[in-house]
Amino acid sequence: xxxxxxxxxxxxxxxxxxxxxxxxxxxxxxxxxxxxxxxxxxxxxxxxxxxxxxxxxxxxxxxxxxxxxxxxxxxxxxxxxxxxxxxxxxxxxxxxxxxxxxxxxxxxxxxxxxxxxxxxxxxxxxxxxxxxxxxxxxxxxxxxxxxxxxxxxx
Amino acid sequence: xxxxxxxxxxxxxxxxxxxxxxxxxxxxxxxxxxxxxxxxxxxxxxxxxxxxxxxxxxxxxxxxxxxxxxxxxxxxxxxxxxxxxxxxxxxxxxxxxxxxxxxxxxxxxxxxxxxxxxxxxxxxxxxxxxxx
Numbered sequence: 395x396x397x398x399x400x401x402x403x404x405x406x407x408x409x410x411x412x413x414x415x416x417x418x419x420x421x422x423x424x425x426x427x428x429x430x431x432x433x434x435x436x437x438x439x440x441x442x443x444x445x446x447x448x449x450x451x452x453x454x455x456x457x458x459x460x461x462x463x464x465x466x467x468x469x470x471x472x473x474x475x476x477x478x479x480x481x482x483x484x485x486x487x488x489x490x491x492x493x494x495x496x497x498x499x500x501x502x503x504x505x506x507x508x509x510x511x512x513x514x515x516x517x518x519x520x521x522x523x524x525x526x527x528x529x530x531x532x533x534x535x536x537x538x539x540x541x542x543x544x545x546x547x548x
Numbered sequence: 549x550x551x552x553x554x555x556x557x558x559x560x561x562x563x564x565x566x567x568x569x570x571x572x573x574x575x576x577x578x579x580x581x582x583x584x585x586x587x588x589x590x591x592x593x594x595x596x597x598x599x600x601x602x603x604x605x606x607x608x609x610x611x612x613x614x615x616x617x618x619x620x621x622x623x624x625x626x627x628x629x630x631x632x633x634x635x636x637x638x639x640x641x642x643x644x645x646x647x648x649x650x651x652x653x654x655x656x657x658x659x660x661x662x663x664x665x666x667x668x669x670x671x672x673x674x675x676x677x678x679x680x
Contacts, residue, residue: 409574410572410573410574412640412644413570413571413572413573413574413644414571414572416571416644416647416648417568417571417572417648417651419648420648420651420652420655421568421651421655423652424651424652424655424656424659425655425659427656428655428656428659428660428662429660431656431660431662432660432662435662468669468670468673469615469669470615470616470619470620470666470669471616471666471669472612472613472616472617472663472666475613498670498673499670499673502673502674505670505674506674510670511670511671511674512667512670513667513669513670
């Protein structure tokens, strides 16, 4: 009896030790991911690889005279509303810039070809529709304006 | 439908503690209770949110759309049910893996305000070729 009780106790203990290890590893990895996401979120980055060109037909909307901000949104996206507000403010401030919002779910063709994994994702296009920069997550206004400088000049 | 974002963060924090307790104790009952909380959250009736409302009376600075967090509760429910199957059938990797996935998402939400469950929506839609 005592032996089986002890064995059982040992089993329960090893189970809780494994569980505790899983908890600690999960929280450590989640912390690293959280810090990385916070650092990268919404920062416009150079687009590597092939040059991507979007036409007004692709977007179902006309391109801006100088640059276009293309925002991919979805129904279950918390930061999409704030992103919409920020980009609208930018288009009001900077003449010749258009803001086009696309529902990712209804344009999975574009989502796949542009390899969009998150909403919001913002693409910054120059006057010819070339994707100059992209930001995933809610961007800061100053960063968008900075990236636009590149799209307008470059 | 709108919700207080502070209530969502509070709920995520309580969920984090409960899921960590599930992993340490190996209690399928506790995970079952958390699954029920996820299910209620899916319908916008999270008990943790109600506790927050009972404690904090001040109005929030800003309200948020309810639909993203509800969707995320659905993702949480899916993980919790998988974990429950793992604990009941004693398939330990499934039990620990699925519960840890839910803990991972709940902690990211509580500590960083990042909704991993919400991000799953587009990933899932991309993986469903038939529906596109």
